[in-house]
Amino acid sequence: MNNAQILASVDIVALRLTAPQRLELLLIRRAREPFIEQWALPGVLVNGRCADASLDAAAARALDEKARVAPPHLEQVATVGSASRDPRGWSMSTIYLALLCPTTGLEGDDLRFIDLDEVLEGRQPLPFDHAALVAQAYARLTAKAVYTALPLHLLQPRFTVTEALAAFEACLGQAVQHTTLRGRLERMKEKGWIVDTGEKNRPPMGRPQTLLEHRPEPGRVFVFDRSVLV
Amino acid sequence: MNNAQILASVDIVALRLTAPQRLELLLIRRAREPFIEQWALPGVLVNGRCADASLDAAAARALDEKARVAPPHLEQVATVGSASRDPRGWSMSTIYLALLCPTTGLEGDDLRFIDLDEVLEGRQPLPFDHAALVAQAYARLTAKAVYTALPLHLLQPRFTVTEALAAFEACLGQAVQHTTLRGRLERMKEKGWIVDTGEKNRPPMGRPQTLLEHRPEPGRVFVFDRSVLV
């Protein structure tokens, strides 16, 4: 049997929604060579010793161990592999997209959130091919935001239409008609994916907002039968 | 540095369209242990020695070396990994979906096509978790057939509407209104993804068929802004 000389890892693109339509990316300061001390994506090596039941479990473990974070949504995006992406040799990495709760907090100096655009537009360089991985994961998010309710996982379970609008616009990178979103949320209500709490949120100014509650089916995403933004 | 004890491979779910709305799966007789002599998915080990430029290249190499086949469409579906899926130890496998030309032929006794339903419905068992991988790849194909032109890659570049209808119905597993498909093809024509050859195909009976030509942009798929079959 071949004893393969290959590195396998799982890397996580974890995103959090902040104030006005911005997405932030979770970074960790590397504790080991190569690229020690540099800010990079959280991840773990997959070497069969950790008794991970599956790759998905390894991804969840990475987020938990490195950042003490449990994401409402975790989804595999793709696997890349090449001889050049890691100085140690031929390596492959499976990328996961994690959507975090906006209230997610971090502990310690080795963890931080950075504005996603800083990475996407190259102002914050990342080691390995991590910048490309981030772009690929964000592309997946954008694509799914067109025809699914995925962006709702960036919100707290109880949310307002305005917050949902911010989430969709952050994922899509452009404005969305609020009437369109209201229609979609209405359809999700009929299917039981959203319930009206009956309560109101009272902002410092303006009319109170209806408080909705997201009731996602675990591991599934609501799919619309049309696209926004054609 | 850790010398990981892990097996990495690439496995291909290669599909061909035959006569009346049926899909066939490419299988290969295994030349090595484990499961030697059994029919299984074509694949290769990824061990860094083969100088594959990337995982995608490894997938293309697997199809070429094992079956002498070059697919019009090759797409990564997912990566699975666990301790139990291979008797040799913790292993991971990246699944690719390949869509072949209907004229694809095979050489040798170690290659064959089998009706996809035989595998999906469990009448043809496969080693490892290959049956689950096939189901996952077919699910991807079905999902994409709802809102993209992916099934066209199962046809020869020059095709008729009837053939396209068969491709979509095979991927979706149910009937499609031909008027709907005609509308979609019309929109692809306007965008330059399909051209009207002006020529006709003359079947033994009935009105001659318009011959269309598929002009896909390499590596991309035409996306419609609505779903079929809601």
Added chain:
DNA sequence: ATAATAGTGTCTGTGAGACATTATGTA
């Protein structure tokens, strides 16, 4: 003429897009 298959036309329903209008709160 008849059978067989290809292609068009018509009508309905749904939901996005755009924008005006109304509703409900605070200062």
Added chain:
DNA sequence: TACATAATGTCTCACAGACACTATTAT
């Protein structure tokens, strides 16, 4: 009162779904 923000209503348009109807070949 004015202002700010939420929510609803109206109208158009594109396209899927269903099905009737017409077109073009062979026998």
